[in-house]
């Protein structure tokens with residue numbers, strides 16, 4: 001029996017959605033698209049619970065950022081493959097035509113409404129933490145609300161940056177959003193454990209001022225700059241200190257301020 005054959009059908013569940021495409025980026029990262037429930041409304045940057053049935057036919061669900069923008073007809077997700085992970089050890093084998101469970105209750109703090117108006121917004125992500133920004137970079141409201149958007153994405157290796165790189169590259173020619181993006185989006189990918197034209201941690205490149213220098217932009221300040229953060233617990237904690245150093249304060253949906261944070265996953269890492 002192949003491993004794909006072990007994915008139980010979820011056809012008769014009310015929250016079943018069909019996989020429309022799958023792409024494997026590395027041996028630990030993949031992305032996929034599924035049909036969108038007609039009634040699902042969400043704000044770009046939010047997450048939902050998705051999953052499969054377990055061996056006892058019980059839903060096995062995990063939080064996933066929706067990587068596609070709110071206007072897209074389908075839903076896109078960008079996923080880790082945890083070797084012994086209860087969900088992703090199986091989810092990584094999905095194929096076009098398979099079904100997954102998707103609970104249509106979007107939530108999350110990484111939404112434009114949770115920030116005070118500003119001139120420039122920073123999207124700060126490590127690893128799969130780029131997923132909510134894959135949505136927000138394709139969201140027209142991002143460019144309507146901000147004059148400048150800086151996407152900093154850091155991974156250990158260059159191949160782990162590829163999903164984000166191709167997405168940013170595709171925006172230029174996007175018939176729906178290309179014109180709006182124009183040259184407002186500045187992309188600053190870095191690798192920390194391999195040779196690459198930009199190296200180092202997001203925290204270090206902000207504190208040293210290297211990113212401002214490289215992009216030829218003004219340093220961060222609380223009056224003009226807003227930020228959204230999504231990465232490991234350790235990254236989130238350290239980058240929050242950096243943002244506070246520049247005078248930004250954490251906000252929420254109920255109390256918009258200068259920055260918002262969401263965990264890319266729970267735990268210390270695989």
Ligand SMILES: Cc1cc2nc3c(=O)[nH]c(=O)nc-3n(C[C@H](O)[C@H](O)[C@H](O)COP(=O)(O)OP(=O)(O)OC[C@H]3O[C@@H](n4cnc5c(N)ncnc54)[C@H](O)[C@@H]3O)c2cc1C
Pocket residue numbers: 047062063064065066078079080082084085086087088089127128131132262263264265266267268269270
């Ligand atoms: C708000 C929120 C949004 C999330 N969005 C995404 C997303 O868009 N894409 C995604 O791949 N995951 C995302 N996650 C993580 C996701 O919920 C699962 O943890 C992940 O799919 C692994 O599931 P699992 O059952 O295989 O293993 P789990 O038992 O859930 O995790 C096992 C261990 O693997 C590590 N791990 C889990 N997820 C990651 C990750 N993404 N990167 C690095 N290490 C990880 C952690 O150490 C964790 O303790 C999100 C989590 C939260 C809380």
Ligand SMILES: NC(=O)c1ccc[n+]([C@@H]2O[C@H](COP(=O)([O-])OP(=O)(O)OC[C@H]3O[C@@H](n4cnc5c(N)ncnc54)[C@H](OP(=O)(O)O)[C@@H]3O)[C@@H](O)[C@H]2O)c1
Pocket residue numbers: 028126127128154155156157160191192193201202203232234235236238239268269270
């Ligand atoms: N990425 C891989 O090739 C790989 C392969 C197999 C297993 N794993 C395991 O998978 C887990 C998750 O790996 P990951 O690479 O997705 O996530 P990660 O360890 O969180 O690293 C992602 C990126 O964030 C940076 N970073 C980590 N902590 C930071 C902090 N406190 N402040 C600023 N930047 C920080 C890392 O830089 P540094 O490089 O400087 O730490 C790296 O560039 C880890 O436990 C790892 O052992 C990873």
